[in-house]
Amino acid sequence: MTCNRKTIFLLLALVINLVLFGCQHTDPALIASFFPLAAFRKGLSTPWIATIFGTYDFSVFLISLSIPLIVNERNMHTIYFVAVSIAAVALIIFGLLIQIEDLNVYLISNLITRTIGGFSNGIWIACGIPIITSIFSEKSSFIISLISGIQGLGVALGPLFGGALFRIGGFTLPFVFIGITELILTIVSIIFTPTVTVNKAQSEIDSTERENNSTSFLKKLKLVCLSLPYFNLLIYNSFRNAGIALFLERKFNVDEEGNFLYFSVYGFFCAAFSPVFGWLLQKGYTMIIFWISQICLSTTLLGFFLLSTSVFDSKYYVFLMFIMNAISYPGITSCSFMLIKNELRKDGNLSVETSHLRTATLISIMRSAGRLFGSLVVAGFFLERFGFCNSCLGLFISTISFLIINLAVLNKFSFAKI
Numbered sequence: 001m002t003c004n005r006k007t008i009f010l011l012l013a014l015v016i017n018l019v020l021f022g023c024q025h026t027d028p029a030l031i032a033s034f035f036p037l038a039a040f041r042k043g044l045s046t047p048w049i050a051t052i053f054g055t056y057d058f059s060v061f062l063i064s065l066s067i068p069l070i071v072n073e074r075n076m077h078t079i080y081f082v083a084v085s086i087a088a089v090a091l092i093i094f095g096l097l098i099q100i101e102d103l104n105v106y107l108i109s110n111l112i113t114r115t116i117g118g119f120s121n122g123i124w125i126a127c128g129i130p131i132i133t134s135i136f137s138e139k140s141s142f143i144i145s146l147i148s149g150i151q152g153l154g155v156a157l158g159p160l161f162g163g164a165l166f167r168i169g170g171f172t173l174p175f176v177f178i179g180i181t182e183l184i185l186t187i188v189s190i191i192f193t194p195t196v197t198v199n200k201a202q203s204e205i206d207s208t209e210r211e212n213n214s215t216s217f218l219k220k221l222k223l224v225c226l227s228l229p230y231f232n233l234l235i236y237n238s239f240r241n242a243g244i245a246l247f248l249e250r251k252f253n254v255d256e257e258g259n260f261l262y263f264s265v266y267g268f269f270c271a272a273f274s275p276v277f278g279w280l281l282q283k284g285y286t287m288i289i290f291w292i293s294q295i296c297l298s299t300t301l302l303g304f305f306l307l308s309t310s311v312f313d314s315k316y317y318v319f320l321m322f323i324m325n326a327i328s329y330p331g332i333t334s335c336s337f338m339l340i341k342n343e344l345r346k347d348g349n350l351s352v353e354t355s356h357l358r359t360a361t362l363i364s365i366m367r368s369a370g371r372l373f374g375s376l377v378v379a380g381f382f383l384e385r386f387g388f389c390n391s392c393l394g395l396f397i398s399t400i401s402f403l404i405i406n407l408a409v410l411n412k413f414s415f416a417k418i
Helices: 003-042 046-070 076-099 103-135 137-169 172-192 200-212 217-226 228-252 256-283 286-308 316-347 352-410
Strands: none
Touching: 003 046, 003 076, 003 103, 003 137, 003 172, 003 228, 003 256, 046 103, 046 228, 046 352, 076 103, 076 172, 103 137, 103 352, 137 172, 137 256, 137 316, 217 228, 217 316, 217 352, 228 256, 228 286, 228 316, 228 352, 256 286, 256 316, 286 316, 286 352, 316 352
């Protein structure tokens, strides 16, 4: 195969897998836009709706803990494509569950389906990131930003096209359509995606490093601290997905179409800022992105707190809050990935693929833990007990606290290149 032809195949593989990631991120956007109100009207209470969200995240958390035991460079591709296929089927089934009349059967079926979806999506994320970054490993930081951007675009286009499909075929059609699209893209991706070439000597080094468990407790603690901003971001995003629809309906009478409009704005701005952040990451301006993203997330939480106290009393301020949130997502995601990857690579004992897999695994664990905490504790307990206003205030305080911890660990209070 000539160099140009090989490059074209690699670019096709990159584009197809990025589109798959975009489709994967339409799932939570569709569910956040349509499911809470549909389930509430069907008779489920807010804590049960939050529990369904939390079940998915708990499943992702459990499978993420098991990934180092079941996934390696040799079986990564096979497990990845199996997981993507199962996730697509689970999404199709989830869309069909609205037809169930009995409320208890409906609840149990949703819990089971979201559990299966959580297991498969957890593997999808953890395996997909190292597979995609290995296609052009020298541009991994830019590709990570592209992944965040395409996920944001999925969040935008999902509700946009989902809204059109919702008007045509009701609740079921958007989920069935996205699920079938994911299955088709999976088949195409199997054809084009190259397998990771495993260097035997490097594989032995990786295996020895795993067996010796040489990572010190302090280094593990540092890795966890570096991922805290991402953990906190996912707490808010999960709380937003489970709680914002009911808050906006009660305060501004916003329906499903209004919700997917907000999520579309969020997704488009997320996709727009991702290439910019990717370029800055390639130039080494990690801390600039870090500060911008943290300021935007803090502004989002403070803004929703003021909105809920009627200091701001216009639904147009909601657009601003979603835009601030959109800027924070690719920035915090990319910075967390790069900081963790660089910390893992300091020893020089790990291959690029192994460091990417471990970074993606830790990111997946913190992602699911954050979403689980946001769904069950913040949305399921604090939102019901203390209200939307106090929940936003608590998340704002946690954002500042995690920021201080992260900066203390990095020992970088400047805009220096890293």
